[in-house]
Amino acid sequence: MDHVKGLKCVLCGAEYSTDDILYVCPKHGSEGIVDVIYDYDLIGRRLTKEKLVACRDYSIWRYIDLLPLADSSLIPPLQVGWTPLYKADRLAERIGLSHVWIKDDGRNPTASFKDRASAVGVAKARELGREIITAASTGNAASSLAGLAASVGIETYIFVPETAPQAKIAQLLVFGAHVIMVRGTYDQAFDLCLQASEEYGWYSRNTAYNPYLSEGKKTAALEVCEQLGWQAPDKIFVSVGDGCIIGGLWKGLKDLQALGFIDRLPQLIGVQAEGSAVLAEAWERSSEEIKPIVPDTLADSISVGIPRDRIKALRAVRETEGEYVTVSDEEILDAMLVLARSAAVFAEPAGATGYAGLAKMAREGRIDPSERVVVLVTGNGLKDVKSAIQATGAPHLIEPSMDDLKRLMETQL
Numbered sequence: 001m002d003h004v005k006g007l008k009c010v011l012c013g014a015e016y017s018t019d020d021i022l023y024v025c026p027k028h029g030s031e032g033i034v035d036v037i038y039d040y041d042l043i044g045r046r047l048t049k050e051k052l053v054a055c056r057d058y059s060i061w062r063y064i065d066l067l068p069l070a071d072s073s074l075i076p077p078l079q080v081g082w083t084p085l086y087k088a089d090r091l092a093e094r095i096g097l098s099h100v101w102i103k104d105d106g107r108n109p110t111a112s113f114k115d116r117a118s119a120v121g122v123a124k125a126r127e128l129g130r131e132i133i134t135a136a137s138t139g140n141a142a143s144s145l146a147g148l149a150a151s152v153g154i155e156t157y158i159f160v161p162e163t164a165p166q167a168k169i170a171q172l173l174v175f176g177a178h179v180i181m182v183r184g185t186y187d188q189a190f191d192l193c194l195q196a197s198e199e200y201g202w203y204s205r206n207t208a209y210n211p212y213l214s215e216g217k218k219t220a221a222l223e224v225c226e227q228l229g230w231q232a233p234d235k236i237f238v239s240v241g242d243g244c245i246i247g248g249l250w251k252g253l254k255d256l257q258a259l260g261f262i263d264r265l266p267q268l269i270g271v272q273a274e275g276s277a278v279l280a281e282a283w284e285r286s287s288e289e290i291k292p293i294v295p296d297t298l299a300d301s302i303s304v305g306i307p308r309d310r311i312k313a314l315r316a317v318r319e320t321e322g323e324y325v326t327v328s329d330e331e332i333l334d335a336m337l338v339l340a341r342s343a344a345v346f347a348e349p350a351g352a353t354g355y356a357g358l359a360k361m362a363r364e365g366r367i368d369p370s371e372r373v374v375v376l377v378t379g380n381g382l383k384d385v386k387s388a389i390q391a392t393g394a395p396h397l398i399e400p401s402m403d404d405l406k407r408l409m410e411t412q413l
């Protein structure tokens with residue numbers, strides 16, 4: 001890993017070598033998230049735009065020169081990343097804009113953005129010779145880890161809150177994870193998982209704890225810029241729970257800027273559910289201190305009372321001159337329908353939340369119609385069909401008779 005200079009604590013700035021620490025800054029415990037520092041001069045000699053044009057690896061591994069791995073033979077075989085970026089003209093028109101793209105990360109192997117992080121986490125575990133990985137998750141990080149681990153025969157212990165949607169639990173069970181369902185919130189499951197990882201020595205795939213996961217997440221930003229021919233968009237909208245995705249996007253954008261691939265950073269717009277808006281609230285106060293809450297939103301993947309990656313998530317927005325926006329559950333359900341009907345992308349509630357934020361800002365006249373906007377869809381709608389049917393209402397039900405059909409056609413359709 002000659003391209004990795006070390007790890008730097010986001011709180012105190014202390015630097016460590018990758019051999020010194022496994023996860024967080026020892027001075028700050030689980031608060032002391034560290035960031036991977038690269039040697040961009042060296043990377044710049046290895047990774048060029050021309051090399052990417054010729055690269056036939058359409059997955060996150062096309063950016064291996066920018067990922068913190070020593071041995072590319074250990075990367076898992078599933079196809080992660082290089083998800084489609086659709087120009088969504090009908091959707092754009094609906095909200096009075098001209099240039100809107102949807103990046104559909106529901107197209108990853110386990111149907112969420114989290115595969116980007118799990119792929120790097122699993123590769124790292126293999127590099128370190130670890131045979132068991134653990135994670136706590138509202139659902140997607142877990143199902144993603146279970147899938148990526150199954151692809152290389154690594155064992156997983158997964159902590160999920162009792163309230164996780166069935167489809168996500170089904171994924172865990174099918175991939176053969178040891179599933180530990182916790183009678184409590186995601187935040188409680190997270191704390192239990194950290195303790196278990198210490199007690200049993202399992203490798204931790206916990207968000208905002210293991211520094212390498214964020215590096216996987218940044219690949220979405222690399223892809224967006226490459227897919228747009230290195231013309232960075234003006235704004236990127238993304239849903240925010242723990243804040244790792246938005247922090248990861250920021251890292252990817254800074255990487256590209258350091259390499260001279262893009263000349264300015266897009267504004268990052270973090271979208272939170274009103275009932276789980278701890279970061280939006282801290283951003284309003286211009287503070288990096290959060291006030292934990294008991295979250296309440298149907299968007300389970302962003303239902304977080306103690307955002308673990310708060311520092312990066314807040315700085316990502318501040319330093320790109322973006323903002324935080326909050327949306328109601330109703331607006332999220334509506335966004336699911338609009339995305340599906342105007343762009344044919346079926347998102348789970350948290351997956352549609354980024355778009356809900358864009359629709360709201362457009363409605364309030366806070367986006368210039370000429371701006372180039374990217375919306376990340378972070379998870380597939382089949383993950384949570386209960387919410388989808390809550391948004392659509394139930395279908396018509398009739399007897400198998402023409403009379404019944406006619407009555408229905410005349411009265412309701």
Ligand SMILES: *Cc1c(COP(=O)(O)O)cnc(C)c1O
Pocket residue numbers: 112113114140141239240241242243244245246301302348350351378379380
């Ligand atoms: C995890 C997740 C998010 C939020 O990501 P954070 O890093 O927790 O902010 C958003 N949408 C989906 C579908 C997710 O699984």
Ligand SMILES: [Zn+2]
Pocket residue numbers: 009010011012013014025026027028032
């Ligand atoms: Zn520190």
